[in-house]
Amino acid sequence: MWRNGFFGHPEVTYVGLLTSLYAGTPSLYSSKYSSLNGIVKKLEQWRKSAGNILYIKNGTSETLRDGVLVNLENVKRVSDHVPKHLKPLNNEQLGYYLAGLIDGDGHFSKAQQLVITFSSPDAFLAYYLKERLGYGNVRKVKDKNAYLLIISNKKGMLNVINLINGKLKTEHRFNQVVNNVLSHTKYADQNSNFTIDSSKNLDNHWLAGFSDADASGAGLQAGCASHQASFQIKIIKRITRNKPEIRLNFQIDQKNDLLLNMIKEYLGGNIGYRKSQDTYYYGSTNFGSAKRVIEYFDPYHLQSRKHISYLRWRKVYRLIQDKEHLTDKGLSKILKIKSLINRHEENTRT
Secondary structure: OOOOOEOOEHHHHHHHHHHHHHHOOOOOOOHHHHHHHHHHHHHHHHHHOOOOOEEEEOOEEEEEEOOEEEEOOOOOOOOOOOOOOOOOOOHHHHHHHHHHHHHHHEEEOOOOOEEEEEEHHHHHHHHHHHHHHOOOEEEEOOOOOEEEEEEOOHHHHHHHHHHHOOOOOOHHHHHHHHHHHHOOHHHOOOOOOOOOOOOOOOOOOHHHHHHHOOHHHEOOEOOOOOOEEEEEEEEEOOOOOOOOEEEEEEEEEEOOOHHHHHHHHHHOOEEEEEOOOOEEEEEOOOHHHHHHHHHHHOOOOOOOOHHHHHHHHHHHHHHHHOOHHHOHHHHHHHHHHHHHHHHHHHHHHO
8 A cells, every 4th residue: 555655645754754754763674665766765865855845846856045035956067167269260250140130120121221220239230240241231229229230232231131132031021122122223232142940950150149239219119029138136135035036037028929939949948928018028937948048058159238237147147056045144145146236128129
């Protein structure tokens, strides 16, 4: 009967086992738990760990020490070494980055112009791309916290199209290139075989460019979808605990979930929907996904001010992997970094 649990319910056996472990009373040699010796040994090690209490919640493990809760299911190590920041090294890398940026917050107009919007603190990125592409103009938007990079010269436009050929992932942007630019008589002499990237491969700079795109462009041009990416540190306080729960979240907001589903498949995590705003959002949500976020952005660098937020977010992951969050000093560091990220994000949008 014990092997199959009480009245055929094995979970009753596990509840009794956990209760006994918590009380410190189970025997490894008890006939009642003899078939569970491996589990007993592991749980007994947890029980004896100083200050650790094991919680079983939705199939995951969490640890509570001095009231600080963090999910330990996938807190795997990342390198303490922070890679030197690099800009796209060649046209292939630049093309993927530019395609992601355009998919996020660019627009090919009927006037055969490419317009990309940047928040004011990221104006330096607009000037960098202008210099790198060799064409374009940068101008401040009147009464808006935004700058525009505008490319209208035919040679400049063809340069961009060649760079992003086979790299755009949104049909809307792809159709803008075909219908608003390449179909115009101005480009009738071009035999461009322009294609879309229908693959789910993200082992390139596309997601870096897509994440650098900013919601500040929404509404400045027709066809700009609401878009925003952010690195978040969530400190959740509960009445039943002395200290807060710590969560790391990389979030991307979009008007639809098509690209978000692809990103979820690549990084893990979840997708949510805000009915009040009619928007979708991707969230890394757990430490396994957070590690994959780090494994992506370490080689494929953000070029906007978001790179600073990423480095701070990454540092908090390292503090958690080294268990510094379990100390008052470590928790104080995390709270300070959270404040710095929030202030940085606010300054970027004001």
